[in-house]
Amino acid sequence: MRIVWGVKALVIVFVSLFIVPVAFGVEVSIGPGDMILQTEKARKPADFPHRQHQEAYSCTACHHAKGDIMVIDKCATCHTKNIGNADVNSYKKAAHKLCKDCHKRVNDEDMDAPIKCSGCHAKKG
Numbered sequence: 080m081r082i083v084w085g086v087k088a089l090v091i092v093f094v095s096l097f098i099v100p101v102a103f104g105v106e107v108s109i110g111p112g113d114m115i116l117q118t119e120k121a122r123k124p125a126d127f128p129h130r131q132h133q134e135a136y137s138c139t140a141c142h143h144a145k146g147d148i149m150v151i152d153k154c155a156t157c158h159t160k161n162i163g164n165a166d167v168n169s170y171k172k173a174a175h176k177l178c179k180d181c182h183k184r185v186n187d188e189d190m191d192a193p194i195k196c197s198g199c200h201a202k203k204g
């Protein structure tokens with residue numbers, strides 16, 4: 080699997096994703112641990128424990144891949160009103176679709192992933 084990280088291809092690694100953290104025996108950056116996601120307007124920042132999700136899923140559960148090539152970039156780079164599919168033509172819609180669809184799926188299998196707004200968007204206080 081070839082990872083193209085960012086549109087400017089900051090990092091290109093030729094490894095199988097599953098062996099990245101383990102087999103190298105060295106710290107390989109696989110992106111942020113805990114993240115706070117927000118749009119440019121930052122009206123509703125969302126908590127996202129990225130590492131926890133990485134441990135449970137393959138990268139391509141969330142980062143798009145075409146064939147062997149995975150492109151990692153900010154969702155907001157592409158998910159704008161210019162994208163063809165009106166279901167995902169903003170960062171908010173793309174994120175809600177990705178995050179909530181999976182959470183609903185796993186909760187059907189007796190997990191407890193957040194569905195309520197406040198589960199991701201912590202109340203300011």
Ligand code: HEC
Nearest residue numbers: 109110111132133136137138140141142151152153154155
């Ligand atoms: C459950 C979904 C999910 C999984 C699984 C996942 N990521 Fe992410 N990742 C995200 C989201 C969402 C972002 C934030 C994107 C944004 O800021 O627009 C992100 C951000 C990143 C970033 C930072 C990108 C940037 O431009 O700031 C890197 C690097 C990254 N992920 C690598 C990985 C790798 C490598 C894996 C697999 C080992 C992985 N991710 C698995 C959802 C996921």
Ligand code: HEC
Nearest residue numbers: 141143150152153154156157158163164167173174176177
């Ligand atoms: C390099 C551009 C690009 C980036 C970066 C990108 N997407 Fe997409 N995404 C697309 C395109 C193009 C489609 C297809 C839209 C269509 O159906 O016409 C798509 C489709 C989707 C879909 C709907 C199809 C599906 O797979 O269910 C979701 C949800 C989605 N993206 C979420 C995200 C999230 C969340 C991020 C950030 C982690 C992200 N995307 C990053 C370009 C991108």
Ligand code: HEC
Nearest residue numbers: 125126127136140177178181182185190191192193198199
């Ligand atoms: C492919 C499936 C999947 C996707 C996509 C996904 N999640 Fe999750 N998420 C989970 C699972 C599984 C859990 C853990 C549920 C449990 O512990 O019972 C979880 C838990 C969480 C938690 C609670 C963590 C805790 O420690 O209580 C937050 C917050 C969260 N997800 C945010 C997000 C956000 C934000 C996104 C989208 C950027 C997202 N998730 C995308 C599967 C997913």
Ligand code: HEC
Nearest residue numbers: 116117118120121122123124125171174178194195196199
């Ligand atoms: C599974 C996690 C999750 C849940 C549950 C969730 N959201 Fe979100 N939401 C996100 C993510 C991720 C984003 C994109 C980044 C950001 O702006 O927080 C987002 C974006 C938004 C935005 C856009 C913010 C802006 O600055 O434009 C609004 C508004 C919003 N959500 C409202 C809601 C409401 C209302 C609910 C409950 C009905 C809800 N969300 C439930 C994860 C979630």
